[in-house]
Structure formats: structure tokens, C-alpha cells
Amino acid sequence: MKNKFIIEVFDLQKHYGPPEKRITAVSSISFKIEVGTVFGLLGPNGAGKTTTIKILTTLTMPDSGRCVIDGFDVVNDPMEIKRRIGVVPQENNLDRELTAYENLLIYGMLHNVKNLKEKIEEKLRMVGLWERKDSLVSHFSGGMQRRLLFARALLPEPSILFLDEPTIGLDPQIRRQLWDVIRKTRIDGRTVVLTTHYIEEAEALCDRIGILAKGRLIALDTPSNLKKLVGEYVVDVIDDEGRLMQYMFKTRDEAHQKAMELQNGVTIRRSNLEDVFVKLTGGRIE
Numbered sequence: 001m002k003n004k005f006i007i008e009v010f011d012l013q014k015h016y017g018p019p020e021k022r023i024t025a026v027s028s029i030s031f032k033i034e035v036g037t038v039f040g041l042l043g044p045n046g047a048g049k050t051t052t053i054k055i056l057t058t059l060t061m062p063d064s065g066r067c068v069i070d071g072f073d074v075v076n077d078p079m080e081i082k083r084r085i086g087v088v089p090q091e092n093n094l095d096r097e098l099t100a101y102e103n104l105l106i107y108g109m110l111h112n113v114k115n116l117k118e119k120i121e122e123k124l125r126m127v128g129l130w131e132r133k134d135s136l137v138s139h140f141s142g143g144m145q146r147r148l149l150f151a152r153a154l155l156p157e158p159s160i161l162f163l164d165e166p167t168i169g170l171d172p173q174i175r176r177q178l179w180d181v182i183r184k185t186r187i188d189g190r191t192v193v194l195t196t197h198y199i200e201e202a203e204a205l206c207d208r209i210g211i212l213a214k215g216r217l218i219a220l221d222t223p224s225n226l227k228k229l230v231g232e233y234v235v236d237v238i239d240d241e242g243r244l245m246q247y248m249f250k251t252r253d254e255a256h257q258k259a260m261e262l263q264n265g266v267t268i269r270r271s272n273l274e275d276v277f278v279k280l281t282g283g284r285i286e
């Protein structure tokens, strides 16, 4: 029977710098990703998200541990891995002096994509850039350039797509347009792995989320189970010294009971992944 986990990570570790100034970027993390799902790594800047993605996409070597993608080890079989993955990196590495079409044409030729012209049209239509195919990338907005990076990564039809902070720095409306593009990339059973420090992004897109803090995977589950872990209802209240106090409860009735006790300036709301992060680490994501 075919393994339902397309990605398996075992006890992964990565440090940077000399021994006397060692920075731990990833500390003994393990997780598995089911084929055809969207998996998110959520955490603040410096949590180790990019390092994990770089290891999985063969751009950097782990110090120890193992990553297996579709049966191939990232250290021993990087070429097999590269054949199966598409990557949208955090930094924009499009050629700004070429048109959208030319960017895809060159990339497609380098990656030996069959039926290239049809594929380019299909992908540019998918991301809503076909009408702008002959425009220079330097004339594109940030959101359009991100969409072109998606189209480029999808050109060789990878079975896994890696997105490192896919909507970083974009305004909320443009971010939502990109979410629609990401949802479309799931068709044909493609697996998507993304990193983000935006709570709403993780909630909107991911089937399962791993929460990373200081290189450690501190929780891993579906968004709704993660929220159940801390309680689905939150009572927010500002105390006499102006501090925000939060109480988490399993049921609305329990939250209501607390709100009645506290009386003034109280709000009851559903919990979110930020609450989960606060509860588990004492810090905030954004």
C-alpha cells in the first residue's frame, strides 16, 4: 500500500554559527504530512520556519535527523526531491527586465517542461495574469509578482508546492486574492507546505498546523483541535491598571459565567491561533 505520508521529518536539527556562538534554528522537530493536504508552519520571525523549508527543499543540509519526501531522503537523493517539488521563496527572484511570459518560458525550458506554451497559458490564466503576459515584471505590483512566482513554481506540475511566507508584506485584500490562488493549487491532489506568521492565513488555508517557537515544534494538529486545546471561548477584560487579562473556557456557558462575575468592560469571543500561541509560550506571534 502506498504511504499516505508524502513528507516525513524525524528529529531534525540545524544550528548556525561557530560552536562558541551557536544559534539553534531547528531543534529536534518531527512531523508527517499527508498527501493532498495543506500543511502550515506557523510562528514568529526567527522561529525556524525558513530553515525547515530550506532543508526540505534541499537548499541547506540538516545537522542531524532525517527528511523523507515521497520515499526519497533529502540528503541522499536531492535530484529526486527537486523533480517532485515547486518552491515559491520568500525573496522575489523573477527577472524584472523580462516579461511575465519570458520569465516562464526560460524557467520552463530549464526544467524541460513538455507542451510548454500550453502550460504557460494555463498557469498564467490560473493566476489571472494571462492578459498581462507581455508586460515587464518591473511594471507589476507586489501582488502580481507573487502570483507570477506561483505560476512559475507550478509550471513543471510538482506534486508538492512549498511556499515560504507567501503573502508577506502584501495588504489584506491582495493577500486574500493569493489565498484563492493557493486553494486552486490543491487540485489534482497536490500537497502544499507553507510557512506564515499570519494567524488568519494559517487558519484560512491549512488542514493541519505545526506551531514553531524558538526552533521547537510546540503543537501540531488541525486548527479546530488546536483551539480546543486551549478552550474555544475567550473572555477579554481590561483590569484596573489597563492590562489585558484573558480567560479561556471550553463552553460558551462557562465563558458567560466568568463574564457575569467580572461585569464591566468584558468581551466574549471565539479563540484563535494567537490565543493558542500565547497560552503555550507566553509570547505573541505578530
Ligand SMILES: Nc1ncnc2c1ncn2[C@@H]1O[C@H](COP(=O)(O)OP(=O)(O)OP(=O)(O)O)[C@@H](O)[C@H]1O
Residues within 6 Å of the ligand: 016, 017, 023, 024, 025, 026, 043, 044, 045, 046, 047, 048, 049, 050, 051, 052, 165
Ligand atoms: N544563514 C544564517 N546564519 C546564521 N543564523 C541564521 C541563518 N539563517 C537563519 N539564522 C537564524 O536561525 C534562526 C531561525 O531563522 P529562520 O529564518 O529559519 O526563522 P523564520 O521562522 O523563518 O523567520 P523569518 O520569517 O524571519 O525568516 C534565527 O535565529 C535566525 O537569525
